[in-house]
Amino acid sequence: MENFNEIKKTKIFAEICENDMQALAYCLKIKFRNYNKNEVIVSPEQPFEEVVLLLKGGAKIEDMDSSGNICLVTKLKAGDMFGIENLFAGDLVFSDYLTATDNTLVMLMNKHRLITPCQNKCKRHDIIIKNLMRMIVERNSFLVEKLKLLSKKNTREKVLAYLHKQSVISGSTYFDIPFNKTELANYLSVDRSALSTVLSKLRDEGVIDYEKKHFHILKSEK
Amino acid sequence: MENFNEIKKTKIFAEICENDMQALAYCLKIKFRNYNKNEVIVSPEQPFEEVVLLLKGGAKIEDMDSSGNICLVTKLKAGDMFGIENLFAGDLVFSDYLTATDNTLVMLMNKHRLITPCQNKCKRHDIIIKNLMRMIVERNSFLVEKLKLLSKKNTREKVLAYLHKQSVISGSTYFDIPFNKTELANYLSVDRSALSTVLSKLRDEGVIDYEKKHFHILKSEK
DNA sequence: TAAATTGTGTTGTTTTTACAACATTTTGAG
DNA sequence: CTCAAAATGTTGTAAAAACAACACAATTTA
Numbered sequence: 001m002e003n004f005n006e007i008k009k010t011k012i013f014a015e016i017c018e019n020d021m022q023a024l025a026y027c028l029k030i031k032f033r034n035y036n037k038n039e040v041i042v043s044p045e046q047p048f049e050e051v052v053l054l055l056k057g058g059a060k061i062e063d064m065d066s067s068g069n070i071c072l073v074t075k076l077k078a079g080d081m082f083g084i085e086n087l088f089a090g091d092l093v094f095s096d097y098l099t100a101t102d103n104t105l106v107m108l109m110n111k112h113r114l115i116t117p118c119q120n121k122c123k124r125h126d127i128i129i130k131n132l133m134r135m136i137v138e139r140n141s142f143l144v145e146k147l148k149l150l151s152k153k154n155t156r157e158k159v160l161a162y163l164h165k166q167s168v169i170s171g172s173t174y175f176d177i178p179f180n181k182t183e184l185a186n187y188l189s190v191d192r193s194a195l196s197t198v199l200s201k202l203r204d205e206g207v208i209d210y211e212k213k214h215f216h217i218l219k220s221e222k
Numbered sequence: 223m224e225n226f227n228e229i230k231k232t233k234i235f236a237e238i239c240e241n242d243m244q245a246l247a248y249c250l251k252i253k254f255r256n257y258n259k260n261e262v263i264v265s266p267e268q269p270f271e272e273v274v275l276l277l278k279g280g281a282k283i284e285d286m287d288s289s290g291n292i293c294l295v296t297k298l299k300a301g302d303m304f305g306i307e308n309l310f311a312g313d314l315v316f317s318d319y320l321t322a323t324d325n326t327l328v329m330l331m332n333k334h335r336l337i338t339p340c341q342n343k344c345k346r347h348d349i350i351i352k353n354l355m356r357m358i359v360e361r362n363s364f365l366v367e368k369l370k371l372l373s374k375k376n377t378r379e380k381v382l383a384y385l386h387k388q389s390v391i392s393g394s395t396y397f398d399i400p401f402n403k404t405e406l407a408n409y410l411s412v413d414r415s416a417l418s419t420v421l422s423k424l425r426d427e428g429v430i431d432y433e434k435k436h437f438h439i440l441k442s443e444k
Numbered sequence: 445t446a447a448a449t450t451g452t453g454t455t456g457t458t459t460t461t462a463c464a465a466c467a468t469t470t471t472g473a474g
Numbered sequence: 475c476t477c478a479a480a481a482t483g484t485t486g487t488a489a490a491a492a493c494a495a496c497a498c499a500a501t502t503t504a
Contacts, residue, residue: 063370065383071373073366085363088356115355117348126339129351133337134310136358141307143365144295148285150372151293151411153492154460161287181482189373191462196483198460212470375462376490403452413492418453434500 001025003032006055006105010079012131020124027118027125029110035100042082042098050108052082057104062097062186072186074142075101075178084136087111150189155198158188163208163215173217180213223247225254228277228327232301234353242346249340249347251332257322264304264320272330274304279326284319284408294408296364297323297400306358309333372411377420380410385430385437395439402435 001022007013013021024030031050035041041059042048054076061073061082073096076082082098114132117125145165152158162184166175177184181199185192202208209216223244229235235243246252253272257263263281264270276298283295283304295318298304304320336354339347367387374380384406388397399406403421407414424430431438 063373065370065374065379067379069373069375071370073369084359085366087359115352129355130337133351133355133358136355136362137306137309140358140362140365143362143369144307147295147365147369147372148287148293150369151285151291152287153291153411153413156460157287157289180480182480189375191375192481193463193483193485194461197485200483378490402450404450414451415453415455415493416491419455419491422453 003055003105003107006078007107010053010055011135012053012079012081012128014131015127016124024124024128028113031108033106033108035104035106037100037102037104039100040097041100041104041106042096044095044097048083049111051084051087051111051114052098053107053109054078054080054082055105055107057100057102059098059100059104059106060183062099063095064097070186071189072179072183074146081135083111084139087115155188155190155194156202158190159195159198159202160207162188163217164220166215167217175215176213177215178213225277225327225329228300229329232275232277233357234275234301234303234350236353237349238346246346246350250335253330255328255330257326257328259322259324259326261322262319263322263326263328264318266317266319270305271333273306273309273333273336274320275329275331276300276302276304277327277329279322279324281320281322281326281328282405284321285317286319292408293411294401294405296368303357305333306361309337377410377412377416378424380412381417381420381424382429384410385439386442388437389439397437398435399437400435
C-alpha cells in the first residue's frame with residue numbers, strides 16, 4: 001500500500017497491519033498530498049474539510065491576530081496531526097496557518113468518518129478511535145503546559161521554564177531546541193530583541209550557555 | 223438512581239437512560255462527593271486516581287508555579303470535567319488545584335474504565351466514549367483560544383480580545399463575565415492594579431462600560 | 445449589626461518590554 | 475562561489491507592566 005512505511009510509524013495507525021489499513025484507507029477517504037518547504041498547507045482563507053496527518057517532513061502551526069502579530073503555536077513532526085480542534089465541527093474554518101517547514105508528505109482523512117466507528121469492513125476502527133483519543137489528550141496536556149509558560153510574568157521566567165522543560169524532555173542539561181531565536185520569540189510571545197537581551201544576560205550570569213539551537217543549563221534556579 | 227437528575231443533564235451522559243446508567247455506574251466505579259465553598263477538591267499534594275465530573279455547584283482550576291504566581295486556568299460549571307489530561311496517564315499526579323467555588327457535588331469515575339469499551343453489561347459505553355471525545359476536543363479548542371489570548375502583547379489587547387469573545391458567546395454587547403476583577407487579572411495573567419488601570423482607561427475612552435461583573439461594549443475596535 | 449475580610453480603583457516608583465535602527469554573521473539559492 | 479535574504483545581537487528610547495501602598499466600598503460572617 002502507498003506510503004504504508006510512513007503510516008505504520010504514526011501513533012494513530014500503530015498496531016494496524018497493511019490489510020486492515022487498506023480497508024481503513026477506503027473508509028476514511030484517505031488522500032495524500034506533497035508540499036514544498038514554506039508552502040502553506042492550510043490557511044484561514046481556504047477552508048479545509050479534512051484532518052491532516054503528517055507523514056514525512058515538518059510543519060508549523062501559526063496564528064495571526066488582527067494586528068498581524070504571529071503566535072507560533074507549535075511545530076509538528078511526522079506522526080502529528082492538525083485539525084483536531086475541528087473534528088466535531090460541522091463547517092470547518094481554520095483560524096490557523098499550517099505551513100511546511102520541509103518538503104512534506106501529508107495524509108488527509110475525512111473527519112466525520114474518523115470519529116464514527118463502523119463494524120462491517122474495517123474492524124480496526126475502534127482501535128483508531130482510542131489512539132485518536134490518546135493523541136487528543138496528549139495535545140491537551142501540551143496546550144496546558146504551554147498555557148502555564150505564557151502565564152509567567154516576565155520573559156526571563158518564560159525562557160527558564162521553557163528551557164527547563166526541554167531539558168527534562170531530553171533527559172540532559174545539554175539539548176537542542178526545535179526553534180531558531182526568532183521562532184522562539186514567537187513561541188514565547190515576546191519581542192525577538194528582548195528575548196535576545198534576556199538570553200545574553202542569562203549567559204553572562206552563567207545560568208545557561210548556548211550556540212544556535214544548542215543549549216546547556218549550568219545552574220538550575222530554584 | 224442517586225443524583226440521576228443531575229447526571230442526565232451532563233454532556234457526557236446525555237442520551238443515557240436510567241437503566242443503562244445503572245450498569246455504567248457499576249462499570250465506571252462511580253462515587254459521589256460533596257464539597258463546601260472554597261474547599262479543595264484536588265490538589266497536587268494529594269494524588270487523585272479518578273476523573274471528576276461536576277454535577278452541582280462550581281469550581282475553579284488554578285495552577286501555582288514555584289514563585290507562587292497563580293494562573294486561573296478556567297472555571298467549571300455543572301457538566302464540566304476535570305482530570306482529562308491524565309486519562310491515559312498511569313500514575314496520576316495533578317499539577318493543578320481544583321477548588322469548589324460553591325457548595326458542590328461531584329462524581330468520580332475510574333479513568334481506566336472510562337476509556338475502555340466493554341461489550342457485556344453496559345452496552346452504552348461506546349456512546350460515552352464518543353461524548354467524552356467531543357468534550358476533550360472542545361476543551362482543546364478552549365485551550366487554543368486561551369493560548370491566543372495570552373499571546374497578545376499587552377494588557378489592553380488581552381482585555382479587548384477577552385471581552386469581545388464573551389460578547390460573541392453571549393450574543394449581545396451586554397454580558398456578564400464569570401470573574402471578579404482579581405480573578406480576571408489571574409485569568410489574563412496580568413497584575414490586578416494594571417488591569418484596573420487599563421479598564422478605567424477603556425471606560426474613559428468610551429470603548430466599554432462596566433459595573434462589577436457586568437460589561438457593555440460600546441465601540442468595537444477593528 | 446458590627447467587625448473582619450475581600451474587592452476595587454488610584455497613584456507613584458521601578459523594572460521590564462516593545463520598538464526601531466543598525467552592524468554582523470549565517471544561510472540558502474542560483 | 476557569490477550575492478541576497480534571513481538570523482542574530484546590541485543599543486537607546488518610549489511605552490507598558492509590575493509592584494507596593496493606600497483609601498474606600500462591598501461582602502461575609504460571627
